[in-house]
Amino acid sequence: MVHSHKDSRRRIVELLRTAKPEAGVTVRGWIRTVRRGKEVSFLAVNDGSCFASLQVVADSAGPLAGVLEKLSTGACIVASGDLVESPASGQAVELKAETIDLLGEAGPDYPLQKKRHSFEFLRSIAHLRPRTNSFGAVFRVRSRLAFAVHRFFQERGFLYVQTPIITASDCEGAGELFRVTTLDADNPPRERGRVDFRRDFFGQRTGLTVSGQLEAELFATAFTDVYTFGPTFRAENSNTSRHAAEFWMIEPEMAFCDLAADCDLAEAFLRYLVKSVLEECADDLDFFDQRIERGLIDRLQALADARFERMSYTRAIELLQKSGQSFEFPVEWGCDLQSEHERWLTEQLVGGPVFVTDYPKEIKAFYMRQNDDGRTVAAMDLLVPRVGEIIGGSQREERLERLDARMAELGMDAAPLWWYRDIRRWGSCPHAGFGLGFERLLMYVTGMENIRDVIPFPRTPGHAEF
């Protein structure tokens, strides 16, 4: 039985939000639960438009008895009847079914029978887990949040630039690159024994991007304010709950912007996103608060209202040294901040979000702007309670001679980055930007603890199913 698009636009979210009795309503969705009574049967029907299911009520003994027999968890149905006030608590309306059509049944072998399933098990059926409460909520939040990202930047006149996925340059040497090739794997063309990438599709060795920042910088010197939002890749063979081989990154880049203004934007951005989720995904957040992380909503509200502190790396090191804490990793100027240090700074010392700025140049990337002290660069990390670093950014080195000197110091070959150097040669300007891992943000706002559980079909070592 097929229905036309227009009359199928009645979504359960709308019926429950309006919550007004109405004659002749049709709903379509998947059965979450069936309760069969002698006189009346109750179906919870969910169409994914919101967390709640709609209760559909049918006479157990009437003309629907036949179809009711065949209904079970997971089945897909169309039900028509009157939307009436519900005597049950927790819902204003319910559908009194006059007709029910079974579109697709789900037998007793359906994997999502009504019981609790471990997230680990659900990962193995990632094609079905969107039909559960938890993953329905996760992916609705993901979608709303993605749109909020675009809205934030578009409202502020930022230009969205879709930077390339396949690239011949390795921005930060961050983790290993995935190689992209069309050469015959078994018998590639060779030159003096080694694979000859000049005969590959792009005429050179190429890989998957680890960041769109360098290309975003090019666009910022034409459009002033730009942002990227696209997939990014790391071929790190690490099986942690925070790493995936494929994830989405957001990278704004602003001309005429220094480190302080970069922090301003990062603060406004994070606040905006958290507020958007609090406002637009209230039901889903209620679920996370009750079932995933107690106190989640309070934590998010606290961040939205918080004062974002700022402190230099040098000051942070001093305070860590004076803290009297015994850290696993010793603290001294020049060291990278470990998770334990970041957590102490944001959770114990500040009790809220804090930007740490001006890191030693040795532990940061080549393109960061060199400060006048000769030993630090204009970098910033935003630390938040519970997760530590959530945003990292910097002002970029816009002075060609300083950039070249730093690349030479690091033994980097400047030639492949001729285009990056060119924008310092002609019409250069101070500029800055930052990066936010979209999945990290999702984990932060949902309380989900494994990155595999906030990505539709996660890619990790050994896993590329679906």
Add this chain to the structure above:
Amino acid sequence: MVHSHKDSRRRIVELLRTAKPEAGVTVRGWIRTVRRGKEVSFLAVNDGSCFASLQVVADSAGPLAGVLEKLSTGACIVASGDLVESPASGQAVELKAETIDLLGEAGPDYPLQKKRHSFEFLRSIAHLRPRTNSFGAVFRVRSRLAFAVHRFFQERGFLYVQTPIITASDCEGAGELFRVTTLDADNPPRERGRVDFRRDFFGQRTGLTVSGQLEAELFATAFTDVYTFGPTFRAENSNTSRHAAEFWMIEPEMAFCDLAADCDLAEAFLRYLVKSVLEECADDLDFFDQRIERGLIDRLQALADARFERMSYTRAIELLQKSGQSFEFPVEWGCDLQSEHERWLTEQLVGGPVFVTDYPKEIKAFYMRQNDDGRTVAAMDLLVPRVGEIIGGSQREERLERLDARMAELGMDAAPLWWYRDIRRWGSCPHAGFGLGFERLLMYVTGMENIRDVIPFPRTPGHAEF
């Protein structure tokens, strides 16, 4: 000289739109042209926020004489002064500069001197071409249009699903796949002489996605209405003006939707996008209309107002055969429609957009829903004047036994698609969707004729620069 973020938020688009005199205004941007007069000098300054540049006027002989000497096309400056009514035509206001700071000069070797450059030459400096009129306009339209895509779906309650880029499945066998690997290229592990992909990063052979449709279908059976918008890849070694190895695709997928409703949505979508561009990018479209394609705006307006016709493939073949036209490719039932046929149908016969539906199953993909006639499938292509096919879609085969039979007929191995088959096994429902190539759409709305000129950094055979 570095400026803080907040006071740099005065963008030229805002000053020109408001067009009100105002004291003490600061603008930042890149010089497009310099005209030095004995008494007064004129700078055209562009910050990428809109097509127009702001005229900055300075006394040639006053205290700014020194800095004016150093200014040339491409230089980056900060100018402050009063925004005043402009005596010149074509602009309401201009900036009377009191101070000008040169942030980054551009010497005589700057490649974008004021003259016409060929698009081909500009492709070789894709890092600088966003600073030209043409590419400024292209990428502003690209950004606005991308946002309009999200807005259209989000306003209608569609869920945005980011489908995987790295995949182990080849959706349509459409063109060759790019392989993604971390194996040592020179000395990969081998098993019986052949490369052993079980020891690759994902434990199997993987490639870059050619479509997110199959995964979108999985999400549609949980959220009803979903869409993808992400990068897609084809390793076709073809050097045409319409093919790129990396491009962005939009793929909505709707549960409880048949082919007619699929056409309804495609029509509403295209109309919405074209109207959005007409409303939001008027200045950029004016430029395209004057310099790229005469009559562009009329053409777009005609599409926005057009009646979208519908006709079966069978009927289209009849009409083509009766047309009296001599086509290069002969027309008979069962043949694929060639560009010349599509153009005749939409341009000559209909004189506007037309959906051609219900194609022979032999020329369409395995997943399309089989019609009762046994020889056609519920597919549709939307043809528009000047380009031919712009959208392709179908109702999907939701009946497991029919899907399996078709796959067997085609000699396909059903095992790797176990997850795709599963959603027909449990809670199956009629569903449909379509795909729109984002760059094709951009070419359509800008009049640009080469796909390389609507992608920030295009990837084509032999080209992965920047």
